[in-house]
Amino acid sequence: MHRRVLKDAELQARFDQDGFVVIDMFSNQEFNELKSILSQLNEEKKDLQFNINTDYKLSFFSTEPNYRKQVFNSISAFCMPVVSRFLDEYEPLIVNTFDKEPGEGEVPIHQNWTFVDESKATSVSVWIPMIDTTRVNGTMEVVKGSHRVLSSYRSPSIPWVFENLRHEIRTKYMEPIDAKVGQAVILDDSILHYTSQNDSETVRSAIQLIMKPNDVPAIHYHIPSTSSVGVDVYEVDWEFFTRFNMNEPPTGVKKVDELTIHQHFLTEAELVDRIAPLKVADR
Numbered sequence: 492m493h494r495r496v497l498k499d500a501e502l503q504a505r506f507d508q509d510g511f512v513v514i515d516m517f518s519n520q521e522f523n524e525l526k527s528i529l530s531q532l533n534e535e536k537k538d539l540q541f542n543i544n545t546d547y548k549l550s551f552f553s554t555e556p557n558y559r560k561q562v563f564n565s566i567s568a569f570c571m572p573v574v575s576r577f578l579d580e581y582e583p584l585i586v587n588t589f590d591k592e593p594g595e596g597e598v599p600i601h602q603n604w605t606f607v608d609e610s611k612a613t614s615v616s617v618w619i620p621m622i623d624t625t626r627v628n629g630t631m632e633v634v635k636g637s638h639r640v641l642s643s644y645r646s647p648s649i650p651w652v653f654e655n656l657r658h659e660i661r662t663k664y665m666e667p668i669d670a671k672v673g674q675a676v677i678l679d680d681s682i683l684h685y686t687s688q689n690d691s692e693t694v695r696s697a698i699q700l701i702m703k704p705n706d707v708p709a710i711h712y713h714i715p716s717t718s719s720v721g722v723d724v725y726e727v728d729w730e731f732f733t734r735f736n737m738n739e740p741p742t743g744v745k746k747v748d749e750l751t752i753h754q755h756f757l758t759e760a761e762l763v764d765r766i767a768p769l770k771v772a773d774r
């Protein structure tokens with residue numbers, strides 16, 4: 492039995508079925524406060540260097556741990572009381588800002604990394620768009636029901652099980668979520684998701700809080716380059732993620748276990764079979 496995620500039973504049932512829910516989260520006043528916290532952080536951002544070059548600007552890729560700490564501290568201090576109205580005893584592990592300039596910013600299809608032992612608990616991403624979002628300006632798109640059924644071993648060093656299906660997933664199975672200012676999308680971190688480039692004239696900014704139940708440890712999986720099946724399990728915390736460069740092995744954290752995994756690259760038929768709604772009741 493999985494530890495519950497949401498306090499409300501109806502939201503929990505929808506989350507279990509689809510792998511996400513959209514919530515009216517912030518009052519106008521709260522949203523405006525969050526906007527001003529973000530614009531203060533953006534002032535600091537101008538001279539930042541990034542250790543990974545992407546078409547979108549992600550605070551997690553900043554080479555400056557102090558900036559990442561500042562993003563974590565100021566956004567989570569403000570958001571925690573609000574998010575806690577909905578999530579059942581969750582705490583932030585990573586806080587990110589994502590910016591897409593006009594004409595760029597595609598975030599390729601991915602699942603978020605594994606942050607907890609998913610046989611017992613669920614980590615979530617609380618995604619908060621700072622303007623109304625649709626497919627035109629790069630809203631959140633998801634494959635409904637793709638959570639918990641693909642792989643619970645996800646990290647920068649583990650190959651994606653959907654690697655051979657990127658085109659099919661994006662063109663046939665992704666569904667955009669039109670989101671309004673004040674709303675948040677709560678995603679199971681194992682759901683397949685994607686955001687397109689921003690084809691509007693306005694910058695599209697969003698905040699992501701990756702959150703875990705406060706009574707389970709945070710973990711990070713790493714495959715050493717010498718192995719293709721052996722996974723080292725590290726126990727980690729929020730500070731680790733303010734300095735972690737995903738192109739390098741984890742440092743300064745304790746290895747707590749070693750696992751053997753057999754990743755299997757899915758075919759389209761297998762993907763369809765796993766996400767089929769009829770199977771939801773059995774999960």
Ligand SMILES: O=C(O)CCC(=O)C(=O)O
Pocket residue numbers: 589598603616617618629684685686697699
């Ligand atoms: O904001 C974006 O464009 C991507 C966000 C995302 O991938 C996430 O919150 O997991």
